[in-house]
Amino acid sequence: MGKDIGIVGAGTAGLHLGLFLRGEGIDCTLYTSRTPDQVRRGRILNTVAHHHVTLERERALGVYHWPAEEYGYFGHHYFVNGERPREFYGRYEEPSRAVDYRIYHPRLMEDFEAMGGKIVYQDVDSARLHALHRLHDLVVVSTGRGATRNLFKRDERESHHDKPLRLLCAGLFRGIRPRESSAVTMYFSPGHGEMIEIPTLSFDGMCTALVIENVPDGELAGLSRQSYAENPRAFLDNLMRSLEEHYSPIMERLDPAEFDLAGGASDLLQGGFTPTVRVSHIRQDDDRVIPTLGDVHALVDPMTGQGANLASHAAWVMGEAIRDSGVFDRRFMEQVDGLRNERIFCANRWTNYLLSHLVDMPTELQNVFEALESSQSMRDEFTDNFNYPERQWNCFASPARMHQWAAMHTVVPASATAPRCCRVS
Numbered sequence: 001m002g003k004d005i006g007i008v009g010a011g012t013a014g015l016h017l018g019l020f021l022r023g024e025g026i027d028c029t030l031y032t033s034r035t036p037d038q039v040r041r042g043r044i045l046n047t048v049a050h051h052h053v054t055l056e057r058e059r060a061l062g063v064y065h066w067p068a069e070e071y072g073y074f075g076h077h078y079f080v081n082g083e084r085p086r087e088f089y090g091r092y093e094e095p096s097r098a099v100d101y102r103i104y105h106p107r108l109m110e111d112f113e114a115m116g117g118k119i120v121y122q123d124v125d126s127a128r129l130h131a132l133h134r135l136h137d138l139v140v141v142s143t144g145r146g147a148t149r150n151l152f153k154r155d156e157r158e159s160h161h162d163k164p165l166r167l168l169c170a171g172l173f174r175g176i177r178p179r180e181s182s183a184v185t186m187y188f189s190p191g192h193g194e195m196i197e198i199p200t201l202s203f204d205g206m207c208t209a210l211v212i213e214n215v216p217d218g219e220l221a222g223l224s225r226q227s228y229a230e231n232p233r234a235f236l237d238n239l240m241r242s243l244e245e246h247y248s249p250i251m252e253r254l255d256p257a258e259f260d261l262a263g264g265a266s267d268l269l270q271g272g273f274t275p276t277v278r279v280s281h282i283r284q285d286d287d288r289v290i291p292t293l294g295d296v297h298a299l300v301d302p303m304t305g306q307g308a309n310l311a312s313h314a315a316w317v318m319g320e321a322i323r324d325s326g327v328f329d330r331r332f333m334e335q336v337d338g339l340r341n342e343r344i345f346c347a348n349r350w351t352n353y354l355l356s357h358l359v360d361m362p363t364e365l366q367n368v369f370e371a372l373e374s375s376q377s378m379r380d381e382f383t384d385n386f387n388y389p390e391r392q393w394n395c396f397a398s399p400a401r402m403h404q405w406a407a408m409h410t411v412v413p414a415s416a417t418a419p420r421c422c423r424v425s
Helices: 012-023 036-041 052-061 101-114 126-135 147-151 232-246 248-253 307-324 330-357 363-374 376-387 389-396 399-410
Strands: 004-008 027-032 072-080 086-097 118-121 138-141 167-174 184-189 193-202 205-214 268-271 281-283 289-291
Touching (some): 012 027, 052 086, 052 307, 072 376, 086 363, 086 376, 101 118, 101 193, 184 248, 232 248, 307 330, 376 399
Parallel strands (some): 004 027, 004 138, 027 118, 138 289
Antiparallel strands (some): 072 086, 167 205, 167 268, 281 289
């Protein structure tokens, strides 16, 4: 007898899981409150990069509509502000890519329906979720929005914060000249915040996403509260002053006369959220489970660009487990968690470590930045490890590991091939 799966939420996690299941011939229904046209007409959902590991899943799912060779970027520039500013560049082994989710999600929803998937447009509250549990063999909750997330308690072993580590001001902008070779730029202003500049495909072509992460009690925190809609000129002038003081290299490519949100106020997000890992499932009276997936399972700060990539990874793991199992009980979840949590937990730990220690950098982190500046092999490894947060956490998990990682690269000439101390099988 065939399986019938319900998925609550049509973000990256839910869509990638649904597409995987349809590719395996498994009946699947997505439940979401917004149609593709409503998503297209709405506010920007987030500013997301898909790394190469996620793009390879897109190829396998048949939804690689935006080739990274054309729309992507090939490495990271890094700028560390301070008395002696540092600038350096790291290369990816394969390119990454960013597409406005108001384009990406509607297209994948249409792909899902074209593959025989069903979409039901309705809100799902707790009562409706339990009704869906009786309707399907398995229901997966893949959205962190709405009342259903409250059913899943915090995992206190992995959730160590009770308030946001940063206040966000993120938007899509025009008036910033792209680099000759497409790349992300990561800016660090210790004690004040960080900014990630991402070449992004939106409705009118390529633009620039700025993800500005502000220390809550710092001088940049006002960017996360100031209204663009009330006074666009005041907002933009304040933003440019902040960029000049803390992230000055971008000003060489910014045209003040053209600098603005690419599509108006709907292209701006402000606020903050608390990094949180929730339990992986709840158990029902019939011994079957309702699993979590995506942001409702692990809400990771966007500073390291991990959220959507973790969602895709976890969706693939969940899809393979559903394909290979006929019983959806606690043992099923043990197997899923054993395969997905290494990457998810390491991404959460690495991101929270940086956010907690970039304000007042300890000696070992300062030494890492010094080593990155002097070693191309280390910069390339650090950059490509954005694909593999478990490898990155292997390097950052303790001062001893950070010291060893830096030492292994800085004693090897830049022209040589250095061992990759953070590789895992």
